[in-house]
Amino acid sequence: MDLDLDFVRRRFPKPCWDWAFFENAGGSYVPQSVIDRTVAFMSECQVQPHASFAPSAMATERIEAGHRVAAEMIHASPDEVVMGRSTTGNVYVLAQALRPLFKAGDELIVTNLDHEANVGAWRRLAEFGVTIKEWKVDPETATLEVEALQALLTDRTRLVCFAHCSNITGAFNDVARIAEVAHEAGAWVCVDGVAYVAHRPVDVKALDVDFYLFSLYKLYGPHIAALYGKRQRLLEARGQNHFFIGEDEITDKLNPGSCSYESTAAVQGLGDYFDALHKHHFKTAKNSFRARVEDTYGPIVRHEEALASRFVDFLCSKPGVRLIGPATADPARRAPTFAFTVKGRRSAEIPPAAEAKKIAIRNGNFWAWRLLDALGIDQRDGVVRVSMVHYNTTEEVDRLIQALDPVL
Ligand SMILES: Cc1ncc(COP(=O)(O)O)c(C=O)c1O
Known part of the structure; x- marks a missing residue:
């Protein structure tokens, strides 16, 4: 249909x-479903979550439900997804969290195609002795060629950062292929999916990416963002929150100051929207x-x-x-x-x-x-x-x- x-x-x-x-x-x-979920949260349970009194329990449940929708949108589980105030902020936190894992002389690759969100925070790590290399676009076509990446990869490359889709050209990068090439060289990939998610379904498992970021406000949701990482990568990343938050508390340790509760809860409204579209356009109901x-x-x-x-x-x-x-x-x-x-x-x-x-x-x-x-x-x-x-x-x-x- x-x-x-x-x-x-x-x-x-x-x-x-x-x-x-x-x-x-x-x-x-x-x-409207996102707006309704925001209003419902703020009018019915605008309290700190995780206490045992009823409005707090309701807040916890709604925040977790919104978090779950954000994760399922990219085929991840909630414990692999950190909610944050923006993708720029999430990349910044991630860069700080991975910094202790890099040694002087290790190499990171960033592009000159990307929105600065997935570039600047990585470039700053040069201060700590990491070498930054730039994967340059072909100036005629404004595209990134995989061969150009291959020429940059060495056995010191630790991370390749690039966008799934350019917010300027609208062109897609072949994430699965780039991840494969990077992994063969022993590097991880950090993909900015912000300009992609509104247009195509994302499956972080099928793409085999190490990190994937997107902003809910470009996906019919509230002004917050999500950071996915493979569980093992997130466990290795160093906590950026209070010292007593454990290294195994992934979603908290990479979320200093936490993320807006009402906005996280409102992501349920994005789920309501997709469900309404599905019900209207497809005869066969699907369980998942x-x-x-x-x-x-x-x-x-x-x-x-x-x-x-x-x-x-x-x-x-x-x-x-x-x-x-x-x-x-x-x-x-x-x-x-x-x-x-x-x-x-x-x-x-x-x-x-x-x-x-x-x-x-x-x-x-x-x-x-x-x-x-x-x-x-x-x-x-x-x-x-x-x-x-x-x-x-x-x-x-x-x-x-x-x-x-x-x-x-
Ligand atoms: C491709 C891309 N990446 C990152 C961002 C930054 O997202 P945020 O505003 O959540 O930091 C944008 C915002 O325009 C974008 O278009």
Whole structure:
């Protein structure tokens, strides 16, 4: 069955649709179920969890349920997933936690494709004698080639950090293949999945990644984030919380200050949303939430491809447009996240043309500073980014095309 857009959009508060919203890679809308779960937590059990009185027990149960949904979204178990306030914060904590495991002269590889979240915290470890190497994009295609990684790997390489999907180009990296290559060289991988999770189901076990990070607020959830690690890796990582929290208390030891309770509980609303989509689109009920999630991405992916193909055709028909990343809507290669510059115009001139028609897009560097540098694009003005998700309609894409047509 095709994605029923009326059904999808009815799950969200009405004012969401006052604008054609194409800044989803910055942060997506949340369905009413997430809002309801937040309100229910804050009005019924806004107390410290883990005490025995009833509201506290209720808080514990709801926080654990939200945590479980976050873990199942990527096919992990909750004791392998740490909730934190942001992916940037989670990478920072992880880098500090792994630092004692690295010796001077050990090598870490970061890219110049990534959002700075999965770069800067690792680069800082150079202060402690670790060597940082950069896996560079091909400046013509803005892609990372596995051969270039292979040339960087040595027997001192400990970790390779890269993104599942670029928040600029929308292109996917072949995580399973890269993990295999890194593992053969004896290195671990740390994957930023932030720009990927809204578009495709993730299975951290199948990908065989050591660490995987994503932000719930880009996945129709509250403004928090999750860090997955293989259990053994998380046990080895050194605790960053109070000294009396044990090294085996994985989810607490890597969560200094803990994560917003109401937001963690509200992730249950993301589960409610996927369940509602599944029930509406599939005749056969499935017992496991994970199986329902996998099914539900099917119509999402097909709809996103239809949106992407309309927009990529439009961009490619414009000789003055430089599309950054793959000129295709192929769902195996990209998410419907597009970045471009326009010959003879500043990127900052483009969004106002859309805003006049109540269409939200944005220009900037989107914290992928090093990528723009590699591509010779001024970071302050940046690229124009149009990022779609499944709740966008073809009618909205057509409105966007009409608004952009005179200015591109
Ligand atoms: C690909 C990617 N990684 C990381 C981040 C940072 O996420 P957070 O805001 O949770 O730190 C972003 C945010 O835009 C992103 O797009």
